[in-house]
Amino acid sequence: MGFLKPKVIMPPPLPEIKPLPDAPKMDDPDVVEAGEAEVAKTKGKGRKSTILTSNQGLLEDAETYKPTLLS
DSSP: OGGGSOOOOOOOOOOOOOOOOOOOOTTOHHHHHHHHHHHHHHHHHTTGGGOOSBTTBOOSOOOOOOOOSOO
């Protein structure tokens, strides 16, 4: 029953993949400076960016009603 199967068309072969460039070494001064800058930026933010409410807390009531099939 080969007439029920669709014809399989082979896709063209993939182009040859170029090798990746070498990763920078940890001793490289540019890598060290970039790492120090990232740490300084993160420490500068502190925990303030993770607090999502004000010092008064949430001002609206919490959603406690959950509809069910019975009500």
